[in-house]
Amino acid sequence: MEENKSNVRAVERALDILLCFNEKSEWAMTEIAEKVNLHKSTVHRMLATLEDRGFVTRDALSDRYRLGIRIWELSTHLSTSDDPAVMLLPEMERLRDMLGETISLYIRDGSERIRIQAVQSNQAVRRVAPVGARLPLYVGASSKVLIAFGGEHALRQLLDSADWPETIDKEAYAEQISQIRQSGYATSIEEREPGAAAVAAPIFNRAGRLAAALSVSGPSGRLTLEKMREQVPILIDTAKRMGTMLLEE
Structure with a gap:
């Protein structure tokens, strides 16, 4: 029994190391050890095993680690038939071409939101939205949409969270x-990031359940409140069309 617990713990630690790469693409071994709160020797052994299996690779010059080719090999076997990040991409590109700004798709994961898909604006000055980024739920247009349409429990849980900012x-x-529940959309201007603005609307699947938040974001000097309100009908119409593409859960 103790051996099984030890094996499970080793797997958990290895996964924690791999999950570090959600935040940035390169890590030094000492940075990973600090991040996952493990001794350097333990992290070194695990990285060596992950490198041997192709899950990470080490740059000999910088002595920093990146994800290895085995990760990408596994990703090619993901089912895309019901993956909203894949299924909704053409509609996101269409919306980007119509509005000229960056389009993002978010889902809620506990006390955070995750950007699962993004289509960057073609304009020279634009908002860059990296896929996989985790962001707080208490600020931002998409966060407010996920809370507003995620049920009263989601709001209560967020307000009672120990991480709620006093400001x-x-x-x-x-x-x-x-x-937001009454209007059907949310806006934000420099709530999380100086110089950035966004407007977001909910996407409901065929069963009427909240599936994701669809947002348009850009520089606040260009994406003014007036401009965002002009874009709302197009955004909501696109979100509704996307919802018809998503199967019931």
Whole structure:
């Protein structure tokens, strides 16, 4: 029994190391050890095993680690038949061409939102949205959409979270969420990132359940509140069309 527990713990540690690459593409061994809170010798042994199996690769010059080819080999076997990140990409590209700004798709994961797909704007000055980024749920247009249409439990859980920032008034936030439910969309201007603005709408699947948040984002100097309100009908129409493409859960 103890041996089984040890084996499971080793797997958990190896997965924690791999998950570090969600945040950035390259890591030094000491950085990983600090991130996952493990001794350097333990991390070194695990990295050596992962490297031997092709899951990570080490740059001999910089002595930094990156994801290996085996990760990409595995990803080619992912089913794309019901993957919204793949299925909705053509509609996202169409929306980008119509509005000229960066388009992103977000889902909720616990106390965070994850960008699972993005189509970058073709404009010289644009908002770059890396896929896989994890962002807080209490700020940003997409976050507010995921909370507003994710059920009362989602709102209560967020407001009661120990991570809730003291600088944000809970009553004002709850009132804003109520208004978003009525209007069907959310906006944000420099809430999370200086110089950035976004407008987002919910995507509901065929069963009427919230599937994701669809957002348009760009520089706040170009994507003004007035401009975002002009884009809302197109955004909501696209989100509804996307929803018809998603199967019931």
